[in-house]
Amino acid sequence: VTAPVADEVLGRELRHVLRPDQVRLGAVDRVTYGYDATYRRGLPAAVVFPESTEDVSAVLRLASRLHVPVFPRGAGTGLSGGAVPMGGIALVLTRMRSISVEPEAMQLVAEAGATTADVQAAAAAHGLYYPPDPGSQHVATVGGNIAENAAGPHGLRYGATDRYVLGLTVVLPNGEVLETGGRTLKNATGYRLTQLFVGSEGTLGVITRARLRLVPKPPPDTATLLLGFAGLSELGRAVGQLARLSESLVSLELLDRHTIAAVAGRGPVPLPEGLAGVLLAELRGYKDVLPRLAQQTADLARAAGAVVVQVAVEREAQAHLWRMREEVAAAVARLKPTKISEDATVPLDELAGFLADLEAIRREYRVELVVFGHAGDGNVHPNILCREGDAEEMTRVEAAVAAIFQAALRRGGTLSGEHGIGLLKRDFLPHAVSPAALWTMRELKRLFDPQGILNPGKLLPSTGGEAP
Amino acid sequence: VTAPVADEVLGRELRHVLRPDQVRLGAVDRVTYGYDATYRRGLPAAVVFPESTEDVSAVLRLASRLHVPVFPRGAGTGLSGGAVPMGGIALVLTRMRSISVEPEAMQLVAEAGATTADVQAAAAAHGLYYPPDPGSQHVATVGGNIAENAAGPHGLRYGATDRYVLGLTVVLPNGEVLETGGRTLKNATGYRLTQLFVGSEGTLGVITRARLRLVPKPPPDTATLLLGFAGLSELGRAVGQLARLSESLVSLELLDRHTIAAVAGRGPVPLPEGLAGVLLAELRGYKDVLPRLAQQTADLARAAGAVVVQVAVEREAQAHLWRMREEVAAAVARLKPTKISEDATVPLDELAGFLADLEAIRREYRVELVVFGHAGDGNVHPNILCREGDAEEMTRVEAAVAAIFQAALRRGGTLSGEHGIGLLKRDFLPHAVSPAALWTMRELKRLFDPQGILNPGKLLPSTGGEAP
Numbered sequence: 001v002t003a004p005v006a007d008e009v010l011g012r013e014l015r016h017v018l019r020p021d022q023v024r025l026g027a028v029d030r031v032t033y034g035y036d037a038t039y040r041r042g043l044p045a046a047v048v049f050p051e052s053t054e055d056v057s058a059v060l061r062l063a064s065r066l067h068v069p070v071f072p073r074g075a076g077t078g079l080s081g082g083a084v085p086m087g088g089i090a091l092v093l094t095r096m097r098s099i100s101v102e103p104e105a106m107q108l109v110a111e112a113g114a115t116t117a118d119v120q121a122a123a124a125a126h127g128l129y130y131p132p133d134p135g136s137q138h139v140a141t142v143g144g145n146i147a148e149n150a151a152g153p154h155g156l157r158y159g160a161t162d163r164y165v166l167g168l169t170v171v172l173p174n175g176e177v178l179e180t181g182g183r184t185l186k187n188a189t190g191y192r193l194t195q196l197f198v199g200s201e202g203t204l205g206v207i208t209r210a211r212l213r214l215v216p217k218p219p220p221d222t223a224t225l226l227l228g229f230a231g232l233s234e235l236g237r238a239v240g241q242l243a244r245l246s247e248s249l250v251s252l253e254l255l256d257r258h259t260i261a262a263v264a265g266r267g268p269v270p271l272p273e274g275l276a277g278v279l280l281a282e283l284r285g286y287k288d289v290l291p292r293l294a295q296q297t298a299d300l301a302r303a304a305g306a307v308v309v310q311v312a313v314e315r316e317a318q319a320h321l322w323r324m325r326e327e328v329a330a331a332v333a334r335l336k337p338t339k340i341s342e343d344a345t346v347p348l349d350e351l352a353g354f355l356a357d358l359e360a361i362r363r364e365y366r367v368e369l370v371v372f373g374h375a376g377d378g379n380v381h382p383n384i385l386c387r388e389g390d391a392e393e394m395t396r397v398e399a400a401v402a403a404i405f406q407a408a409l410r411r412g413g414t415l416s417g418e419h420g421i422g423l424l425k426r427d428f429l430p431h432a433v434s435p436a437a438l439w440t441m442r443e444l445k446r447l448f449d450p451q452g453i454l455n456p457g458k459l460l461p462s463t464g465g466e467a468p
Numbered sequence: 469v470t471a472p473v474a475d476e477v478l479g480r481e482l483r484h485v486l487r488p489d490q491v492r493l494g495a496v497d498r499v500t501y502g503y504d505a506t507y508r509r510g511l512p513a514a515v516v517f518p519e520s521t522e523d524v525s526a527v528l529r530l531a532s533r534l535h536v537p538v539f540p541r542g543a544g545t546g547l548s549g550g551a552v553p554m555g556g557i558a559l560v561l562t563r564m565r566s567i568s569v570e571p572e573a574m575q576l577v578a579e580a581g582a583t584t585a586d587v588q589a590a591a592a593a594h595g596l597y598y599p600p601d602p603g604s605q606h607v608a609t610v611g612g613n614i615a616e617n618a619a620g621p622h623g624l625r626y627g628a629t630d631r632y633v634l635g636l637t638v639v640l641p642n643g644e645v646l647e648t649g650g651r652t653l654k655n656a657t658g659y660r661l662t663q664l665f666v667g668s669e670g671t672l673g674v675i676t677r678a679r680l681r682l683v684p685k686p687p688p689d690t691a692t693l694l695l696g697f698a699g700l701s702e703l704g705r706a707v708g709q710l711a712r713l714s715e716s717l718v719s720l721e722l723l724d725r726h727t728i729a730a731v732a733g734r735g736p737v738p739l740p741e742g743l744a745g746v747l748l749a750e751l752r753g754y755k756d757v758l759p760r761l762a763q764q765t766a767d768l769a770r771a772a773g774a775v776v777v778q779v780a781v782e783r784e785a786q787a788h789l790w791r792m793r794e795e796v797a798a799a800v801a802r803l804k805p806t807k808i809s810e811d812a813t814v815p816l817d818e819l820a821g822f823l824a825d826l827e828a829i830r831r832e833y834r835v836e837l838v839v840f841g842h843a844g845d846g847n848v849h850p851n852i853l854c855r856e857g858d859a860e861e862m863t864r865v866e867a868a869v870a871a872i873f874q875a876a877l878r879r880g881g882t883l884s885g886e887h888g889i890g891l892l893k894r895d896f897l898p899h900a901v902s903p904a905a906l907w908t909m910r911e912l913k914r915l916f917d918p919q920g921i922l923n924p925g926k927l928l929p930s931t932g933g934e935a936p
Contacts, residue, residue: 102815102817103712104708105708105815105816105817105818106708106711106712106816107815127712128712148656149656151654155654159631160654160656162663163627172904176904178902178904178905178908179904182881183815184813184814184815184880185813185816186623186842186846186847186885186886187813187882187884187885188616188617188628188667188886188888188889189882189883189893189900189901190889190897190901190905190909190927191664191667191672191908192630192663192664192666192667193908195630195660195666196659196660196664198660198663199656199659199660215715216711216712216714216717217714217715218715219715219716240572240574243574244595244684246684246685247683247684247685247686247687285754285757286753286754286756286757288754289754289757343656345652345653345654347570347573347575347651347652349570349573350573350651374654377652377654378652378653378654379653379654412650412651412652413651413652414652414657415657416657417654417655417656418654418656419656420656421656421658432658436646437646437647437648437661438658440646440661441661444659459659
């Protein structure tokens, strides 16, 4: 990037390519669009609100000409700092939210700024199902979901966002519009460009529109089990056994004892003292079969060491159990003002060991570490609660975060299962992938964004992976 | 590629990097490994049988140094000419067939030359399931499956091979070994390199080993319906309605009347005269529920115009119905000596129209066109039976093939759903993807294979997609 363009010049030029109400330069807007759901803050020089692919293309052509960085963002619910701008242009896609359902082709077309919940609702209105369900689904946008390859509790059974992306409209950094994929449910025609943009965290192109696959409505009935364990090793091993039992298991969530304590008092379910953690298992199927499947699941859990086994089949009783999981985010956020949400993911056969590692890290670094998340696919969310202003505490927190990554990698795990690398984990990337993989990633970035103007400083590390 | 190296020099050099029994230069071997399951033939200068990733790396380093093209292949069951060599080295991966199951992590590691059936059996031995089931599963290799992103009848419910690939060992054209992905079931750590190699048809790197995700065994019981339709438009519209009904529908296969006629006499099921085609629907679930689901499916099919509805729940009766589908490949191959298997795929809401297009093409070009395949995801297999030696007929056949592609593309479809582009469809690619997409594909090829030595002449067209 060459000599920076003055902010006034940038503002004036942006108002040539967009309407005045699509360009904001004031301090309030710049601060408002300077963050995501992490504690990291940035400050863009300008905030723009495109309303079409053409608008995005015009902004990127301008940015290319002026060598100004562009930071695409949806609702700012990301948990890796991926949407935090560092100068340049914050490109806010939330005005692009149209959804058009094609029920007979089992798909829909959504603009990037449509929320996940709106996509789910649009599918449901036609008797179809869009499975990805990240925790932020009522706010988060599908563009962001695709950029991060978001998942959620039902990812165990239905996979992450990637499985549902049939095609994309992507604006490349030079402003060119690339259409990938198409309307067919299967496609073996050329390189899989669609899947290269999924999970690319807004660093290769700006996703403006997606064609999303829908699936038949799942069976109508559910059963929920609450399974309590006295030790984390029993719990961790039970997860692997439960996950193998049946495809009727559609989610398997973990709350460790520190999470339970945070929810306690607020949570509707009184739990016995002395549990190391609980699993919430959701089975989905037909009511003729569910009691039997629930019984099998309960038996397996008991054999694996569960000391508390509750089975709920009535809708009310199930909702009661799940309320505990839904309370988690709010409850742990109340422990201390700053929440650092990690996303380290391990192979299923290493989960028990990793949970022990996390307990040891909590003690060693004296941090308020709570562990919950999607146990069934090894994707747990270690969250550290802290006070950003307390320098001594933050030093321990940073060391604990590094220790969490190291523990996950030592166990054949990875830095992120669904939150992405973004700003927060980029410098850990060289420890998580091979030099050849890192070099390949750098070359892909160079191919699509030779000027390096699109979401710079994200995903790729500051050093490492140079040509061999 | 510079001046070609003499074949004797190539053979001598290969015997420096591999054992003598791993290098074959005789005419019989060169002819034997000069074909795949299409009618296209090539002739390699040498045939090599690597036994490890290191062997593959050594061959590619040598090939890079000598500027000799390398054509990777598994069992040669491909249907797009992707493994047909044109001079150079045929790299046969069938000696690399080890499989190592990690049941507690719900995955296995297979070398590229392991057959799909061996992978399925290894999973089943641990109570797990590997769903991809291409028709050639007992012969085809997982390396080839991944390179082509193969699917099969159960792709409707369980997706194609891409969904099961957690990580790959890939040898790049310069001999460097790239490890992608890892042991976790979810992974949002950097660009999705694994998925870039899936479906890349051996043009970006040689897959030598894959880490494959396994899923729980599906429910134990099935029901099968045979649904006969008097008209293709009713049949085509019924497919879309059936596909939306329930996730218990795990496959939905089509046989048109020409396919039925080919099977007739050999097929165990006598069908009434005058049917335009039949659908075979497989429901999977628990026996408590299946009769009800089968009834719903039958009712829906009747409402959609089915004039024949048979429901089989006993294992024997179901096997009886499926035998008709299993006979198809052999039965149509008996019609005439040369079989051209197309794979054009359309959106579900265009299937009825596309089936009408195919019927019109059959008449217009007077070709022996039979249509069967995976109707439930719009992935039908129009097969033309002909005599390679009959020049006049072959002219009509070539025109008919072009007309099939044009019809599919006009309906928003694509050239291939699961067979890939290979040699046969490469020059149709510019009609199926946008100029920007084609340019991007060319750039990706250049990035991974700047010398153009890996499977040249495949996937990318001979012209088109140059830099804008």
